[in-house]
Amino acid sequence: MPRTKSTAKRKQPTKVAGARTKKVTAKGGCLCGAVHYVVRGPMRGVVNCHCGQCRKWHGNVATYTSVKTADVEIAGKENVKWFRSSDSARRGFCRKCGSSLFWQWVGGETLGIAAGGLDRPTGLKTIRHIYTAKMHRGDYYRIADGLERLPGTMR
Ligand SMILES: [Zn+2]
Numbered sequence: 200m201p202r203t204k205s206t207a208k209r210k211q212p213t214k215v216a217g218a219r220t221k222k223v224t225a226k227g228g229c230l231c232g233a234v235h236y237v238v239r240g241p242m243r244g245v246v247n248c249h250c251g252q253c254r255k256w257h258g259n260v261a262t263y264t265s266v267k268t269a270d271v272e273i274a275g276k277e278n279v280k281w282f283r284s285s286d287s288a289r290r291g292f293c294r295k296c297g298s299s300l301f302w303q304w305v306g307g308e309t310l311g312i313a314a315g316g317l318d319r320p321t322g323l324k325t326i327r328h329i330y331t332a333k334m335h336r337g338d339y340y341r342i343a344d345g346l347e348r349l350p351g352t353m354r
């Protein structure tokens with residue numbers, strides 16, 4: 200009997216071999232818990248987006264990391280609703296609690312993940328601000344952290 204047990208244990212890792220065995224770099228989810236995600240791969244530093252669309256959608260400045268879409272596993276996918284915010288991008292949120300979770304170029308291979316949805320510790324740092332031109336950013340705050348500022352987008 201003990202022999203059978205140990206054989207079963209040794210075989211277990213083989214069953215889950217493949218992409219799923221990559222080290223987890225981050226976990227996160229929405230406020231109500233209907234959507235959870237796990238990231239297994241490198242994550243870009245956080246970029247704060249000051250554009251009008253992000254401010255409307257998040258209720259404030261947006262803070263996004265970026266990962267390869269293939270490195271993200273989403274549980275509760277059926278609870279993610281996508282809003283096509285422009286010709287080139289879409290935004291994903293939890294349809295139960297409304298948490299803003301994702302931003303994605305249409306047809307792109309990366310996924311922007313709202314940094315506020317990540318579980319701590321994130322291991323991330325904010326690296327730059329985008330859409331900081333007066334015509335884009337909000338007028339109720341100052342950007343005073345000395346980080347790189349781009350008047351428009353990154354691409
Ligand atoms: Zn939720």
Ligand SMILES: [Zn+2]
Binds near residue numbers: 248
């Ligand atoms: Zn934005």
